[in-house]
Amino acid sequence: MSGKPKLHYFNGRGRMESIRWLLAAAGVEVCLYGSLLFQQVPMVEIDGMKMVQSRAIGNYIAMKYNLYGKDLKERALIDMYVEAVIDLNELLMTHILQPADKREQHFATIVDKATNRYFPVYEKVLKDHGQDFLVGNQFSRADVQLLETLLMAEECKPDILAKFPLLQSFKARISNIPTIKKFLQPGSQRKPPLQEKDLPKVMKIFH
Amino acid sequence: MAGKPKLHYTKGRGKMESIRWLLAAAGVEFEEEFIETKEDLEKLRNDGVLMFQQVPMVEIDGMKMVQTRAILSYIAAKYNLYGKDLKERAWIDMYVEGTTDLMGMIMYLPFQPADTKEKNLALIIERATTRYFPVYEKALKDHGHDYLVGNKLSWADIHLLEAILMAEECKPDILSAFPLLQAFKGRTSNIPTIKKFLQPGSQRKPPTDEKFVAVVRKIFNI
Numbered sequence: 001m002s003g004k005p006k007l008h009y010f011n012g013r014g015r016m017e018s019i020r021w022l023l024a025a026a027g028v029e030v031c032l033y034g035s036l037l038f039q040q041v042p043m044v045e046i047d048g049m050k051m052v053q054s055r056a057i058g059n060y061i062a063m064k065y066n067l068y069g070k071d072l073k074e075r076a077l078i079d080m081y082v083e084a085v086i087d088l089n090e091l092l093m094t095h096i097l098q099p100a101d102k103r104e105q106h107f108a109t110i111v112d113k114a115t116n117r118y119f120p121v122y123e124k125v126l127k128d129h130g131q132d133f134l135v136g137n138q139f140s141r142a143d144v145q146l147l148e149t150l151l152m153a154e155e156c157k158p159d160i161l162a163k164f165p166l167l168q169s170f171k172a173r174i175s176n177i178p179t180i181k182k183f184l185q186p187g188s189q190r191k192p193p194l195q196e197k198d199l200p201k202v203m204k205i206f207h
Numbered sequence: 208m209a210g211k212p213k214l215h216y217t218k219g220r221g222k223m224e225s226i227r228w229l230l231a232a233a234g235v236e237f238e239e240e241f242i243e244t245k246e247d248l249e250k251l252r253n254d255g256v257l258m259f260q261q262v263p264m265v266e267i268d269g270m271k272m273v274q275t276r277a278i279l280s281y282i283a284a285k286y287n288l289y290g291k292d293l294k295e296r297a298w299i300d301m302y303v304e305g306t307t308d309l310m311g312m313i314m315y316l317p318f319q320p321a322d323t324k325e326k327n328l329a330l331i332i333e334r335a336t337t338r339y340f341p342v343y344e345k346a347l348k349d350h351g352h353d354y355l356v357g358n359k360l361s362w363a364d365i366h367l368l369e370a371i372l373m374a375e376e377c378k379p380d381i382l383s384a385f386p387l388l389q390a391f392k393g394r395t396s397n398i399p400t401i402k403k404f405l406q407p408g409s410q411r412k413p414p415t416d417e418k419f420v421a422v423v424r425k426i427f428n429i
Contacts (some may be wrong), residue, residue, distance in 0.1 A: 049297060055276065056300030063293050072284055076270060079277030084259050117259055 006045040012202060013191045014093070015054040016042040018086075018145055020190060024056055024183035025144040026065035037060070046055040058082075062141040074136045080143040081134055085149045088118050092152045096194050111160065114153050119164050122146060126166040132173055139177065147174045154192055212237040213266040215251060217426060219419050220412045221314065222275045223263045225369060227305075227411065229279055232365045233286035239410065245426050283362040295357045302343070302355055302363040306370040309312035309339045313373050317415045318423075328377060335374050340385050343367055349388040353394055359423075360398065368395045376414055 004021065007030055009016040018044060023030055044051045047064075051057045062068040062078075068073045086117050098106045125134055134142040150171050153160045161168050175184055183190055194202065212230060216223035218241045230237050242248050242262065252260050258273045264400050265272045268285075272278045283289040284300075290296045312331045312416050319327050346355055355363040374381045398407060404411055415423070423429075 047294070047295070051297060051301065053301050053304035056297060056304055058383065059300050060293065060297045063296070073268070073270070075284070076272060076277060076281045079280055080258060080272065080274045083274035083277050087259075120257060 004029050004031045005047075008043040008045070009041050010202065011191070012194050012198065014042075014194075015204075016127075017191055018089070018148060019044065019054060019057050019061065021144050021148045021183065022061045022065075022067065022141060024189065025139075025141075025177070025179050026061065026067060027179045028061075028065065030189065055086075058141070067139065067141040067144065069140055070138070071137050074140075077135045078140050078142045081125075082145050084118055084121070085142075085145045088114060089145075089149050089152065092149070092156060093194075095156065096196065096199065107156070110153075111157055114160060115163065119161070119167060123164045123166050123171075126170060143170075143174050144180070147171060147180070152193075209236075214221055214239045215242065215256075215264040215266075216262050217242050217423060218412065219415050219423060221263075221415075221423070224308070226263060226265060226275065226282070227373060228365055228369045228404065229282050229288070229362060231410065232360075232398070232401050233282065234400045235282075235286065237410070242426060243316060243422075245428065246256055248426055276307075279362065288360065288362045288365070290357050291359075293359075296429075298356045299361050299363040301345075303366050305339050305342060305364045306363075309335055310370050310373055313377060314415075316377075317417070317420050318429075332378050332381065333372070335377075335381060336384065339370075339380070340374075340388060343391075344385045344387050347391060355389075360395075364391075364395055365401070368392060368401065373414075385396055 005028060007016060007019070020030075042052065043052050044057050046057075046060070053059060059068075071080050071112065091106075091113060093108060095103070095106055122134065129137075131137045133139050134146065147170075150161065150167060161171070174180060180186060211401070212235065214223060214226065214237055227237075242251070248262070250264070251257050251264070256262055256271050258271070261273060263273065263275055263278060265278050267278075269282070272281060276280070280401065290299050312327070316327055316331065325385070338408065343355065350358075352358045354360050355367065368391075371382065372390060382392065395401060403409060
């Protein structure tokens with residue numbers, strides 16, 4: 001039996017996508033298990049544990065593969081950046097779940113929060129230290145999750161990074177890291193955005 | 208030498224309560240600066256001390272930390288309440304995420320429209336007794352230890368006690384089918400730092416009532 005982590009989820013992004021990103025960034029091969037149902041998904045079989053709760057899983061992977069900073073303070077910064085990104089991700093992910101009459105307003109909220117609350121913070125972080133990575137001058141989970149979110153945000157509004165030159169170059173730079181570059185290519189385990197036509201199926205699984 | 212941590216939030220429980228619990232359980236004295244009006248929140252925002260314009264914010268060890276989980280993780284690690292290794296941390300994280308989900312449901316209950324309250328309360332009770340509590344009851348049963356992880360007090364235990372007490376406020380006999388959780392509750396409540404926190408006059412906050420809901424809505428414009 002392979003020792004590769006095994007991912008249990010439906011065949012879409014959802015809460016598993018950030019975990020796929022992290023594993024891919026760390027260069028960890030995974031075993032795809034497909035769309036099985038459990039009381040709780042995401043579920044990842046890893047190192048003899050059946051881990052649930054996306055944050056717990058993300059924490060574990062980040063620590064194990066040295067993507068969590070070198071000390072407690074760097075970890076604190078990474079956690080702050082990642083938690084905010086998760087909040088923004090949540091907004092982006094729930095866009096498709098909005099009823100048609102709420103969509104325009106929700107879209108406006110996404111763009112407002114992204115461009116006024118979240119992106120300026122990361123732009124400033126990069127500006128202030130002038131380094132390639134968000135924390136500790138070293139590639140970390142914060143960089144991976146931020147890239148994931150930047151790309152998701154662009155799927156929502158292609159020019160959403162127009163006012164953020166450092167985030168644009170960050171995006172290009174991180175996308176070029178070999179493990180990430182590989183993940184961004186067709187045929188990787190990265191999942192496409194949820195389409196409206198898939199909604200009924202997803203709602204059925206999770207309801 | 209660093210001063211005491213300083214908490215910035217409203218006078219209510221909300222997202223800051225778990226942080227108060229954890230600091231108290233760790234025996235760490237802390238100060239609080241309360242946001243009582245919309246203007247108080249605006250001032251914090253204008254002073255540029257809220258990284259994402261949000262609270263909770265905790266001034267600790269020279270940092271102005273935001274994001275509840277980030278703050279809790281930092282405190283847990285600093286005060287040795289996060290297990291001894293990566294695997295114990297994983298278990299603590301999993302357990303804490305469960306209690307976070309449950310407490311989140313309870314926290315939002317006073318803010319739900321009146322006509323959905325009964326339904327939401329029923330859902331909380333159902334989730335507590337069929338999804339969450341069985342997991343912790345089983346964990347305690349399987350290893351027979353006093354604490355959830357690593358035979359040692361951790362963030363997971365403190366968080367679970369907080370969740371149990373909140374759930375009991377919803378339904379006093381909610382632990383009736385969970386003898387080990389009842390014993391856990393008794394035991395953990397008796398830990399001196401926690402016992403102190405549970406006494407009147409501590410920094411523990413009362414449940415949110417209708418009056419306070421109105422205050423919160425005003426402050427956060429929700």
